[in-house]
Amino acid sequence: MSENLTPENDLSKSAKPAARQGKVSSRVIEHFVAPLEETPLVAVDKVDMTAAPLSLWADAWKNLRKQPLFIISALLILAVLVVAIFPQWFTHIDPTDQSTCSLNDSGEGARSGHPLGFTLQGCDVYARMIYGTRASLMVGVFTTIGVLLLGGIMGALAGYYGGWLDAILARLGDIFFALPMILGAIIIMQLPAFRDNRSVWTVIVTLVVFGWPQIARITRGAVIENRNADFVTASKALGLSSFKALVKHVIPNSMAPVIVVASISLGTFIVAEATLSFLGLGLPQSVMSWGNDISDAQPQVRNNPAVLLWPALALSITVLSFIMLGDALRDALDPKARKR
């Protein structure tokens, strides 16, 4: 690896004298000077004040606004949020009230006032779909907040301070990665403590326990990339304490990749909840959710696929919008695209 291995000095000495005087050609070389009016001089390093000043986020927002992928996904997410918070705005049937279901309607198709037909229990498919939004979204949003807090803090500290904390985190991450999320969740969810108290929150806790190492890894990487940046060293040389430098400079600069992954993860958490519910280990039957509805509809899938397909469609579109959002954010926040 060392430059010493090469006898560069010997080589250079032999060639040195020739180059010192510069080269003079025997050919006639024309001396061309461009007319000044065609090549006007500009002051050295002039500040360009034409564009309006933009922060990183403002700049990303400007890019995002023009991206169809972002506009579509943002509108969809907005719509899903409204449905989740105010389901009563979208249907006058309250499916949580058992009296709205009638076995007379079992498996019936669409008719006036019931655009998507009925389930086996004779409940309105459309109303259940609308009311199921909240559970799925809650799992997605709160699990994401949980993994961001747990994984983000662990990852940031491990990346910034390194040492034993980092070593422990790395091993812990390996252990959790050795246990795929669904497998781990299956084991937890069938523990008595969880099985007997199933609710949205037990599902969230389970998914956080198995979801945080991924965010921790991403955060750790981003923090390591920034912790030795000159602007961090400069702040420390100004007298800022090491911890404050982490909070004020390193973390804000490490957010972009974490946000991208969080957005995509939100989608995968919703899928994970649905999968657990589908396996009968997720949300309790009392909670109305897309996963439960799909699971219930499964036995009739060949006779009456619509009952399965509608909640599946709602689920897929919601997940798709979060994944598309993450994709659009990734492009807009790409640091490579920003340097000029």
Place this chain on the structure above:
Amino acid sequence: MNVNERNTPMNDAETPLLEIRDLAITFDTSNGPVNAVRNAHLTIMPGETVAIVGESGSGKSTTALSAIGLLPSNGRVSGGQILFDGEDITHASEKRIIELRGNSIGMVPQDPMSNLNPVWKIGFQVKETLKANGLAGANSKDRVAEVLAEAGLPDAAARAKQYPHEFSGGMRQRALIAIGLACRPRLLIADEPTSALDVTVQRQILDHLDTMTTELGTAVLLITHDLGLAAERAEKVVVMYKGQVVESGPALEILRNPQHPYTQRLVNSAPSLSSRRLQSEKSKTAETQLTKPAVVAAPVATADDHIVQVSNLTKVFKIRGALGKSTDFKAVDDVSFDVKRGTTMAIVGESGSGKSTVAQMALSLLTPTEGNIKFDGVDVTSLRGKALFDFRRRVQPIFQDPYGSLDPMLNIYRTIEEPLKIHKIGDSKSREKKVRELLDQVSMPAATMHRYPNELSGGQRQRIAIARALALNPDLIICDEAVSALDVLVQAQVLNLLAELQEDLGLTYLFITHDLAVVRQIADNVTVMQKGRVVESGTTDEIFANPSQSYTQDLLNAIPGATLLA
């Protein structure tokens, strides 16, 4: 293969080997088409070396790369002609261009670290060049070793079996030169072939390239940002500015008698051509107006007013080896020097000399293993709490990478305000006034304060970094390669600013650099470091006039073009 076989016959001498006429190159960007190059023209005769000189963004590389069809995918030739040996290859077919590449036109790229494929052995990468151009016979293995040896790679046969990551930067560049010349091209495009390397290695490699191309009769199109280097290596220089050729002609004539104002600017600012210390415009006028007595000389410093005293400084790093074993690495070894108040001390050395480690210790960001650093008579390492906080106010750093030294999330106002806030100086109103003053001091318009670092150029960012450093009225500023990443003219501008500020504010600089040319412009005293040790120290004038050590001599020789203007 016989080396002389391909030498150009004499009767060909009148046909230019490469002729570029009225070339225009357009890039399609998201903001519409951008004209990167306009009306470019240049002529290379067989065996001739022609240099294109320009700053980053001048279109010099783009022009050269268009000659072998290597424009980025969003770039296209939108006008003019490229003639190779009389043949119009402007819009030649892919097949024809591939035929020309390698054996008619070779290339040596800029960055040796990224231009070799990391997953293939060096030998393989040379061999496939020979193969692609039909030159790999039965004894291709020997030929590979031969080509590598020619480029100055020792023990070439064994080296060919290694991967790029086992090579140093200089060796990689030699391998790239071997690849570029393996098929004996008639034209070699050398795109800043050494700017990523240490100065002494740079010089050795350029010398070697020179010798090889002269022997083989290869014409060279050298792309460089350094006018001194261009004048030293080429018969003919083409100066490009904002996508246009502003001047071209015989190298020495351009250097000694530049006609276009831009070329004049370049010649005046090129650090490698400068032979004296920078003085601010003010003190220059003071000198010329003989009516006034020249009182604005360097700040008066009494003989032993040393603001920094470094004695027997040593830093040992533990390097973790295989299986947890660690070895000691002495990054800094018994270094001593003093810095007089109000002067500039430059620490010069190549990569691995330990100069930046010294800077880190002087900033008290690293603790010395042995020895000490005294700032104003107090040992820096003993500082704790309030005293350390006070030291932080008085000593400020400016770093190399203008893209890394400002937090991209903070606007300029908050960047410059940060030190005032940390040290709880003033209220928000007086802080804003101070930020305006500081921006004015570094010649930036006050309106810049609402902008973000990514909206500024490298030189402008460096000026903001200077403003931030000045916010607390420090006594000592430690510049760690503060101008190395900047274009020549911008570099001169920032150096001038630093010199002016020193005079106005009586600042002391500790200036860490690899570039002796810059030292000449800014420093009063120099300490030369090599492999952690001090090789030589003295005043700048002494060192430049009479270097006593051969290493210093080597470094001085490595400054391109220094003797050409004399």
Place this chain on the structure above:
Amino acid sequence: MVMFAFRRFLQLIPVFFGATLLVYFLVFATPGDPIAALSGGKPMAPAVEAALRAQYNLDQPFWIQYGLYLKNLVTLNLGQTFSGQEVSAVIARAYPVTARLAIMALAIEAIFGVLFGVIAGLRKGKLFDSTVLVASLVVIAVPTFVLGFVLQLVVGVKLGWARPTVSGAAPWNELILPAVVLGLVSLAYVIRLTRTSISENMNADYVRTATAKGLSRRRVVVVHILRNSLIPVITFLGADLGALMGGAIVTEGIFNVPGVGNLLYKAILKGESATVVAVVSILVIVFVVANLIVDLLYAWLDPRIRYV
């Protein structure tokens, strides 16, 4: 290289212990009676309960329990199912089926994922690229069990091209449809990974240098772009083999494939926690070993890693 392999192997040991300890701890040291956990909360005969207590040494302190469990795991003494079959024998019967399924899914991923990814990467921004990108997003968004039902319904029931459920012997041809379902999500990831990797490498300096040497376009793509771009893809595929074995639980449930996933699914439904723990432990081992193989593969493909 041998040194590297040895070091990686050593690093694996804490992961193996950690993961099995985690599983064991979750089941046996969390609040609640482990017997209740093992029985799925259903009442059971005293004889069965006694057998379980003996199998898991529940009268011993936790660490000894764990040690004996590890010993049983290594010696494949995994206890019995409720119906009295040896768990190890049941797993041995189911495992080849899942392995077959996972390998087929992996082959589908590798072939189509790399093919589409390379084409999309080389033609970034063109119609094919955008179509593939959107399609891959949709595939990632639709949960596997929905995909499974839809394909089962359309291809299996409506079109009749394949058997909607797999017969007992699970021959290769009947596993094609489940393998597609199993591999589809990972396929989308492989496409996206390959595409990103290819388009990043296309702009690499060494690719431009290779072009400048006079190499044909084909050679530049195959030798310089493909080889370098496939390193992360192969790493992903290797790690995915382990994940597929675990992920098979949903797919095997839908298509009634008699594999490990199905075994696990049924054990969960029946509340046979002892079987669940045994199967998951085996899967963890498979996953850990798969990761080791990936690491070695990675070192073999990328010379820079070997010497670190």
